[in-house]
Amino acid sequence: MLDHDDAPTPDVLAALPIFPLPNVVFFPGMILPLNVFEERYIELVDHVLDGGQHIGVPLLVRPEDASRNRPPFERVFGLGRLVAHHRLSDGRRLIQLKGLGRVREIQELVPSHRFREVRVEVLPEPPTFDGDQFDQMLAQVERMAMAFHDEERDLIDSVLRIDDRRVSIYALTALLPNIEVLQAVEASRGEAIGCRSCPMLDFQQSCLEAGSLGERVALLTRRTALWLRTLDGDGLLSADTAH
Numbered sequence: 244m245l246d247h248d249d250a251p252t253p254d255v256l257a258a259l260p261i262f263p264l265p266n267v268v269f270f271p272g273m274i275l276p277l278n279v280f281e282e283r284y285i286e287l288v289d290h291v292l293d294g295g296q297h298i299g300v301p302l303l304v305r306p307e308d309a310s311r312n313r314p315p316f317e318r319v320f321g322l323g324r325l326v327a328h329h330r331l332s333d334g335r336r337l338i339q340l341k342g343l344g345r346v347r348e349i350q351e352l353v354p355s356h357r358f359r360e361v362r363v364e365v366l367p368e369p370p371t372f373d374g375d376q377f378d379q380m381l382a383q384v385e386r387m388a389m390a391f392h393d394e395e396r397d398l399i400d401s402v403l404r405i406d407d408r409r410v411s412i413y414a415l416t417a418l419l420p421n422i423e424v425l426q427a428v429e430a431s432r433g434e435a436i437g438c439r440s441c442p443m444l445d446f447q448q449s450c451l452e453a454g455s456l457g458e459r460v461a462l463l464t465r466r467t468a469l470w471l472r473t474l475d476g477d478g479l480l481s482a483d484t485a486h
Contacts, residue, residue, distance in 0.1 A: 244344035245271050245368050245409060249324070251297050251343075258352060258360045259322070260287050261299040263314065268447035269300035269321030270417050271342045271368065272410035279336040283357035288328065288336050290356065296325040298340055299363065301348070302448055313359060318348040319366065319452045342413075344368055345451060368409055369456060376460050377408060383467040384415065390474045395422050412459055416450040419467070 244250045251259075262277070262284060269275055279288055291298055301320035323340030330336055346363035354360075381403065388399045402418060405411040420443035446466060453459040 244322075244365060245407070246343070249343045250365065251295060251322070255295040255297045256346070256363050256365065259297060259299045259346070259363050260291055260356075261301055261316070261320075261359050261361055262287060263301050263303050263316045263359075265303045266444065267300065268302050268417070268444060268451055269323060269340070269342055270413040270447075270451065271321060271344050272405075272407075272413050273321070273342040273417060274326075275300065275323060275340045275342065277338050277340065279338060280334075285334065285336060286356060287358035288325070288338060290358070291325055292328065297343075298323050298325065299346060299361065300340065302444065313351075316348075317448055317452075319345060319448075320348075321451070322346045322363075322365075370407075370409060371456070373457050373460070376457060376464065377412075380460055380464040380467060383464065383471060384419070387419075387467055387470055387474060391422060398422075409456060412456065412463065413450075416447055416459070416463060419463075419470070420446055 267275065279285055287298070299320055299322050301316035301318075304315040304317060321342045322344050323342050325338060326341045327339035328336060329338075345366040345368070347366055349362045349364055352360045352362065384399065384403070388396045391399070398418060399415075399422075402411055402414040405414060446462070450459050450462050453462060
């Protein structure tokens, strides 16, 4: 957990309700809004409102399986706490989850509800890492941001001002690939958006699974270096920012 005070109880870890999604990697520190309309997930929301208010959000391995009853999902995923809930007149629920940390599935439980439950273990979030490596990545991000629109630069600046570098790295991992896709569309490079085959989601899942903060920074550093080369090749970097 990012904050030890947010650590779930053993009972929660022994039977964690999950809400698998086809196009979202749920990071610690992230606020995830959801429109809940399927009956099994409405039942899930009612269940967590009466209990520990914790929900796991794994990424589906194959998005086309989303309508199946028990599709496979990635074993490492984000653990969230329900922080907002609104019941609509048509029965739907508008909820928000706050990402608390990462967990790994140990075993899926025998069904006792329409939604799925798994036994999980918490993965550590150590605060220490190589500051020089982070500074290298930061310099690349700042150079890359010069090619973006004002709104995108403002988003990146706000992320870089986050005091907890663990959270800022997760936020960059969530934000930058989405900006990359938007830039690709504007440049008519035709990359797919929001699909499980999209490299964006594969990259984000790899960062989520990284065994250490240093490994996560290294992945982001390599990816930003690739983005810089692409932007330079497209003529979107000025001479001052390309080197």
